[in-house]
Amino acid sequence: MSPDHLSALWLSIKVSVAATALNGAIGIPLAYLLARRRFRGRAVVDLLVTLPLVLPPTVTGYYLIVLLGRRGYLGAPLYELTGWTVAFTWYAAVIAATVMALPLLVRTARAAIESVDPNFERAAFTLGRSEWRTALEVTLPLARNGIIAGLALAFARALGEFGATIMLAGNIPGKTQTLPLSIYTAVQTGEAGQAMSLVGVLTLLSCVVVVASGRLGARPL
Amino acid sequence: MSQRLEVCLIKRLPGFTLDVEWSAGDDVAVLFGPSGAGKTLTLQCLAGLLRPDAGRIVVGGRVLFDSETGVNLPPQRRGIGYVFQGYALFPHLTVAANVAFGLRGRPRAEVARRTAEVIERMGLGGLEDRRPDEISGGQRQRVALGRALAPDPAFLLLDEPLSALDVRLRQSLREELATILMQWQVPAVLVTHDFQEAYRLGDQIVVYEAGQVIQTAPRSELLWRPASDRVAGILGIRNILRGTVVKASPERIQLRWRGRLLEAVNSPTRSYLPEPDSPIAFFIRPEYVRLIRKDRGAADPMHHMNLLSGSIVREADFGTTFTLFIRLDGAGSPAQGDYDLEVEVPRLVYEILEIGRDRRWELSMHRGSIQVLPSAPLFPSGERAG
Numbered sequence: 039m040s041p042d043h044l045s046a047l048w049l050s051i052k053v054s055v056a057a058t059a060l061n062g063a064i065g066i067p068l069a070y071l072l073a074r075r076r077f078r079g080r081a082v083v084d085l086l087v088t089l090p091l092v093l094p095p096t097v098t099g100y101y102l103i104v105l106l107g108r109r110g111y112l113g114a115p116l117y118e119l120t121g122w123t124v125a126f127t128w129y130a131a132v133i134a135a136t137v138m139a140l141p142l143l144v145r146t147a148r149a150a151i152e153s154v155d156p157n158f159e160r161a162a163f164t165l166g167r168s169e170w171r172t173a174l175e176v177t178l179p180l181a182r183n184g185i186i187a188g189l190a191l192a193f194a195r196a197l198g199e200f201g202a203t204i205m206l207a208g209n210i211p212g213k214t215q216t217l218p219l220s221i222y223t224a225v226q227t228g229e230a231g232q233a234m235s236l237v238g239v240l241t242l243l244s245c246v247v248v249v250a251s252g253r254l255g256a257r258p259l
Numbered sequence: 260m261s262q263r264l265e266v267c268l269i270k271r272l273p274g275f276t277l278d279v280e281w282s283a284g285d286d287v288a289v290l291f292g293p294s295g296a297g298k299t300l301t302l303q304c305l306a307g308l309l310r311p312d313a314g315r316i317v318v319g320g321r322v323l324f325d326s327e328t329g330v331n332l333p334p335q336r337r338g339i340g341y342v343f344q345g346y347a348l349f350p351h352l353t354v355a356a357n358v359a360f361g362l363r364g365r366p367r368a369e370v371a372r373r374t375a376e377v378i379e380r381m382g383l384g385g386l387e388d389r390r391p392d393e394i395s396g397g398q399r400q401r402v403a404l405g406r407a408l409a410p411d412p413a414f415l416l417l418d419e420p421l422s423a424l425d426v427r428l429r430q431s432l433r434e435e436l437a438t439i440l441m442q443w444q445v446p447a448v449l450v451t452h453d454f455q456e457a458y459r460l461g462d463q464i465v466v467y468e469a470g471q472v473i474q475t476a477p478r479s480e481l482l483w484r485p486a487s488d489r490v491a492g493i494l495g496i497r498n499i500l501r502g503t504v505v506k507a508s509p510e511r512i513q514l515r516w517r518g519r520l521l522e523a524v525n526s527p528t529r530s531y532l533p534e535p536d537s538p539i540a541f542f543i544r545p546e547y548v549r550l551i552r553k554d555r556g557a558a559d560p561m562h563h564m565n566l567l568s569g570s571i572v573r574e575a576d577f578g579t580t581f582t583l584f585i586r587l588d589g590a591g592s593p594a595q596g597d598y599d600l601e602v603e604v605p606r607l608v609y610e611i612l613e614i615g616r617d618r619r620w621e622l623s624m625h626r627g628s629i630q631v632l633p634s635a636p637l638f639p640s641g642e643r644a645g
Binding site: 155157158160161162163164165166167168176179180182 | 303306307308333334335337339340341343344345347349350351360361363364406407410
């Protein structure tokens with residue numbers, strides 16, 4: 039593999055790990071709230087989280103540009119304050135992958151949390167635990183397998199992210215060109231052999247994730 | 260210290276309203292009634308897991324909930340132990356961690372000491388590191404009780420603790436539960452829809468029906484003097500019959516049923532004196548109707564006996580006992596379906612008297628066995644029932 043392709047592989051792994059970590063930090067609390075709490079705007083949150091699953095990735099990417107681009111609603115004030123913009127950096131690839139993967143984690147984790155018998159939580163309450171401690175000590179450990187499955191799906195989705203990434207982060211070799219983008223470029227420029235080896239690497243990586251998550255997620259509690 | 264529990268609750272849900280008032284002493288009170296009567300809902304309100312719309316909950320003088328003053332302690336601060344239906348043991352924690360779960364926040368040494376003590380008293384020694392799915396049903400019940408009792412709750416709530424078990428295990432766990440409740444001397448409220456269980460475990464029984472309390476009584480009083488035919492029906496009492504009052508005194512009630520005059524014992528403490536000619540409900544337990552042996556000569560009519568005659572229309576074999584369905588002689592439509600009385604006889608009696616061949620019988624009912632059921636509820640919470 040050429041140095042460009044090696045850096046694409048390394049960037050893809052870096053982006054996917056970061057996006058999966060962000061997904062865990064945002065998605066697990068979100069899944070818990072959607073599963074266990076009734077609050078105002080719950081339906082809207084649910085809709086916003088789910089949209090990236092059904093919208094074309096380029097449309098999601100477009101919204102991200104509108105929001106975070108240099109002239110975006112959040113991006114413009116940020117640029118004025120710091121002179122820095124997230125667009126066309128590897129952070130942009132992380133953000134795109136996070137948003138695209140979030141519905142997979144939230145939906146899977148939410149279903150797992152909803153399937154935890156509420157009597158376990160009630161028992162913890164009567165034994166003196168706050169809701170917060172109960173979530174950490176009872177609900178989330180009991181939903182662990184579903185959460186792990188969700189994180190694996192999120193990682194795999196982040197690894198393969200294309201549309202939203204190319205919109206927000208661009209396709210800059212060595213900077214924002216992830217593995218899928220690099221495959222696309224290889225095909226466009228007629229490097230069939232390169233494309234095939236990259237496809238092989240991506241397929242292998244995805245298989246490893248699926249098998250590993252199956253092992254972890256199927257462990258008894 | 261006395262832990263008197265006073266409960267007054269109103270909770271409106273779609274299609275169901277819970278409206279109950281009862282109190283219990285520092286022994287075991289059983290909430291008894293059919294499924295869907297609001298028993299578990301009551302426990303959840305007591306534990307603070309569900310907020311009533313109105314009412315008041317007081318344990319030993321401590322107000323846990325009062326809609327008028329806005330007091331509503333969260334479940335974490337009520338000091339009430341809850342044994343859930345199916346136990347709800349934490350499947351990801353060991354037996355020891357389950358028992359110690361409610362002791363968090365105490366000094367480490369005390370947690371260890373108390374956990375060991377509870378495990379020892381519950382006979383769970385050696386199982387400390389097992390998970391709930393690695394121990395037997397009986398051991399699970401003891402872990403659940405140990406977990407709820409470890410933090411020394413003021414009250415223990417038990418929701419259908421035995422309902423999910425098969426018959427044999429249920430009997431042995433019922434006895435074990437009775438022993439543990441007695442040994443730990445903790446006041447308890449237990450929910451069940453099984454009357455045998457209610458009677459065996461409860462000192463006092465609160466009868467629920469459709470979100471209301473229809474009788475609160477010590478267990479023996481409930482068994483022998485249900486307050487109404489509704490209560491008798493829920494208790495599964497057979498031979499609930501309807502007649503007319505002839506004459507009532509505090510000691511005796513004479514009544515007419517199926518054209519016959521019957522005499523029943525009234526209860527002076529209840530002071531129930533219905534007007535002559537008013538309708539009256541009463542019951543006689545099937546095992547208290549006697550068949551008169553034909554080889555013994557005529558029964559003494561002066562012996563407090565109500566004498567009847569009839570023939571067996573059907574019978575049901577229950578192995579150790581037979582139930583005979585008897586149609587009395589005389590005109591009029593039968594009192595219950597195609598028969599007037601159910602009579603239960605032990606198999607031995609059935610064989611000795613050759614009941615299988617002989618279908619015509621003289622029957623007697625002692626006047627002390629005929630229980631009169633007041634038609635108007637005798638208790639305040641029933642008045643709202645309307």
